[in-house]
Amino acid sequence: xxxxxxxxxxxxxxxxxxxxxxxxxxxxxxxxxxxxxxxxxxxxxxxxxxxxxxxxxxxxxxxxxxxxxxxxxxxxxxxxxxxxxxxxxxxxxxxxxxxxxxxxxxxxxxxxxxxxxxxxxxxxxxxxxxxxxxxxxxxxxxxxxxxxxxxxxxxxxxxxxxxxxxxxxxxxxxxxxxxxxxxxxxxxxxxxxxxxxxxxxxxxxxxxxxxxxxxxxxxxxxxxxxxxxxxxxxxxxxxxxxxxxxxxxxxxxxxxxxxxxxxxxxxxxxxxxxxxxxxxxxxxxxxxxxxxxxxxxxxxxxxxxxxxxxxxxxxxxxxxxxxxxxxxxxxxxxxxxxxxxxxxxxxxxxxxxxxxxxxxxxxxxxxxxxxxxxxxxxxxxxxxxxxxxxxxxxxxxxxxxxxxxxxxxxxxxxxxxxxxxxxxxxxxxxxxxxxxxxxxxxxxxxxxxxx
Numbered sequence: 001x002x003x004x005x006x007x008x009x010x011x012x013x014x015x016x017x018x019x020x021x022x023x024x025x026x027x028x029x030x031x032x033x034x035x036x037x038x039x040x041x042x043x044x045x046x047x048x049x050x051x052x053x054x055x056x057x058x059x060x061x062x063x064x065x066x067x068x069x070x071x072x073x074x075x076x077x078x079x080x081x082x083x084x085x086x087x088x089x090x091x092x093x094x095x096x097x098x099x100x101x102x103x104x105x106x107x108x109x110x111x112x113x114x115x116x117x118x119x120x121x122x123x124x125x126x127x128x129x130x131x132x133x134x135x136x137x138x139x140x141x142x143x144x145x146x147x148x149x150x151x152x153x154x155x156x157x158x159x160x161x162x163x164x165x166x167x168x169x170x171x172x173x174x175x176x177x178x179x180x181x182x183x184x185x186x187x188x189x190x191x192x193x194x195x196x197x198x199x200x201x202x203x204x205x206x207x208x209x210x211x212x213x214x215x216x217x218x219x220x221x222x223x224x225x226x227x228x229x230x231x232x233x234x235x236x237x238x239x240x241x242x243x244x245x246x247x248x249x250x251x252x253x254x255x256x257x258x259x260x261x262x263x264x265x266x267x268x269x270x271x272x273x274x275x276x277x278x279x280x281x282x283x284x285x286x287x288x289x290x291x292x293x294x295x296x297x298x299x300x301x302x303x304x305x306x307x308x309x310x311x312x313x314x315x316x317x318x319x320x321x322x323x324x325x326x327x328x329x330x331x332x333x334x335x336x337x338x339x340x341x342x343x344x345x346x347x348x349x350x351x352x353x354x355x356x357x358x359x360x361x362x363x364x365x366x367x368x369x370x371x372x373x374x375x376x377x378x379x380x381x382x383x384x385x386x387x388x389x390x391x392x393x394x395x396x397x398x399x400x401x402x403x404x405x406x407x408x409x410x411x412x413x414x415x416x417x418x419x420x421x422x423x424x425x426x427x428x429x430x431x432x433x434x435x436x437x438x439x440x441x442x443x444x445x446x447x448x449x450x451x
Contacts, residue, residue, distance in 0.1 A: 004152050005031045006311055008143055010166055011159035012125040013040065014107065015279030015296040017114035019157060021059050022304030024121035026404055028311060031151065032123065035130030035160070039115070042256030043106035043188050043213050043220045045293030047072075051357035051381070052294045053099035055301045057398060058422060061117045062099075068113075069105035070214035076198040078246060084198060095396075096383035097358065106188075106213050106220075107293065131160065134169050136274045155307055156275045159300070162263065162284040170272035176265030176284075176334070181227040184287070187238055187257040188218045193249040202245040210249070218255065225259075233257050262286060264334050270323035278303055283330040291333045294357055299326050305404065305420035315445025325362045332360075362423055366447045369438060371428035374414055378427040382418050387411040398422070408435060 007023060009016045012034035020032045048056070048069060056062050074084040091100035115125060133144040134156055141156045158166020167174065189210075194200055196212035196219075208223040223241055231237040235254045242249050267282045279296030303322050310319055362368055363379035370378045387397040390408035401407045406425065407418045417426035417435045426438055441447050 005029055006154050007031075007307060008033070008131075008141070008151055008153040008156045009159055010131045010156065011035075011161060011164060011279070011281070012111075012115075012127075013159065013161065013279065013296075014045070014110060014114065014293050015281075015300050016157075016159035017111060017118060017125075018055070018059070018297050018300035019159065019278065019304050020123050020125075021061075021114060021118050021121060022300065022404075023308065024118060024123040025059070026304070026308045028308050030123070031126065031153075032118075033126045033129040033131070033145065035128070035146065037128045039108065039111060039125075039127075041108050041188075042186075042258065043108065043218065044186075044256075044258070045107045045110075045287075046104050046211075046213065046220065047294070048103045048105055048110065049291075049294040049357045050097065050099045050102065051360070052297045053103065054381075054384070054398070054422070055297055057099070058402060059114075059117065061113050064113045064116070065103075065105060065110070068109055068215040069103040071101060072104050073197065073199045073212060076200055077203065078200050079202045079204050087199070096385045098384050098398075104211075104214055106216065106218070109215060110293075131156075131158075131165055131169075134166070134275060141274050154274065154311060157303065157307075158275065158277045158281045159279050159296075161280040162265070164281050166275065167267055167277055167281050170269070170275050170277070172270075172272070172277065173268040174265045175268055176263075178265070179262040182262035183225045184260045185221070185223050185225055185231065185233075185238075185241070185257070186260055186287075187221040188213070188255045189221050189235075189238065189251050190217055190253040190255075191219060191249055191251050194219075194246075200246075205245050208241065208245050210246075233259065260287060266327070266330055266334060270327055271319065276303065276319070276322065282327075283334065285334055291336060291357075295330055295333050298329070298357065298360075301421050302326055309443075314443045317445040317448055318442065320448070321365060321367050325365050325367075328364075329360055367419070367425060367442070368423075369426050371426060371430055371434060374428045375412070376414055376416065376424060376427050378424050380424050380427075382409075382416070382422045382424055383411070385411055406435075406439060408432075 007030040009020055009032045012032050023030050056065050072087045076084045088102050093100055130146040132146055135142050140154050143151045160166050199211040201209045206224045211220045235251055239251050263284045265284050267277055270277050270282050278299040285292040306318050361379045365379055368379035382397055384398045387409045388394045389400045401418055404420050409416045409418050415430040416424050419425045
């Protein structure tokens with residue numbers, strides 16, 4: 001039997017959940033499937049960068065995130081007499097930037113918060129259901145699921161990670177490198193003999209860390225492995241690693257463990273017809289700098305409103321802007337992650353503002369039109385400063401665009417047309433006629449990206 005859905009989302013990690021929440025609040029029909037039998041566990045991508053916090057604000061989940069998340073603790077070298085150091089500089093919030101600092105929240109909790117929001121919006125995750133095949137034609141996609149069901153959808157979005165099937169189904173190459181000799185062991189553990197006030201690190205036998213995870217009794221364990229090192233992936237195996245570096249620390253439990261190999265890859269395409277890739281299905285990063293999850297959330301945030309407009313009759317070329325805008329950013333972020341990975345091997349864990357993703361922009365996009373000189377430029381992220389809307393409503397800029405459509409705003413004396421994802425579409429000498437012409441061109445497909 002074939003079932004009909006407007007959009008099929010494959011994979012219910014942060015990428016798929018963000019996309020599903022965005023579509024649900026727009027009233028777009030979708031199905032969200034996940035091959036795993038239940039929610040994922042583990043701290044995994046534990047850093048939420050400032051731009052991701054803004055997206056979570058616009059999605060309506062910032063309150064529970066802030067209730068559970070915490071600033072990164074100071075880093076303390078337990079095997080050397082050196083001052084404690086912060087991983088990130090602490091910045092004061094401003095009206096323009098309400099969330100200037102990276103926060104820590106275990107990924108399983110981030111996903112749980114997004115699932116709760118999805119449920120409140122009327123959606124759900126279908127666990128234990130994967131994608132096995134997908135074939136497309138001019139009108140849509142026919143997907144075959146792991147239970148034998150077929151689904152007919154207008155669009156299919158693969159958010160199924162680096163090992164998922166969607167990328168292979170569209171024949172996208174995954175360009176980059178995997179280094180088998182650079183491995184890091186991660187685990188979530190409980191322990192005795194260590195306080196939770198700092199992120200403890202030891203460098204005597206390679207950089208081992210035990211980071212307290214906010215809102216839990218867990219620590220995230222991390223340790224690089226020598227090329228010939230093959231520890232037992234168990235509590236006893238972890239204890240043996242700790243005994244060689246940190247005598248006196250005793251593990252009492254382990255809830256998740258993963259062996260990470262250095263992997264930096266980028267899909268050569270994000271789209272083939274009606275099938276698109278997002279998140280780790282399109283790019284995988286070094287864990288350094290916490291860019292993977294955050295870049296993935298931004299993919300979904302960029303794509304959701306475009307899919308909604310495409311379903312509402314906008315020209316298919318609008319979706320070309322998704323790859324054109326997001327793939328160059330992923331390439332840049334991969335370079336940043338690789339640099340931070342090399343620095344981390346040498347013991348430098350400090351991070352600057354380059355990781356916060358606030359400066360990433362779409363100035364070169366065909367969807368960005370600069371109409372004369374202005375401080376804020378087309379393609380830039382909209383600051384959350386006091387603003388007024390064309391209907392006279394005043395307030396915080398993020399509240400004024402929360403409805404999810406294009407918005408005419410006046411901010412700091414500048415007239416702007418703002419995209420549904422909070423980036424500036426028109427800046428400079430913006431008039432009602434200019435905004436109307438832009439929206440007509442967008443719908444008709446006259447805003448095209450270079451091939």
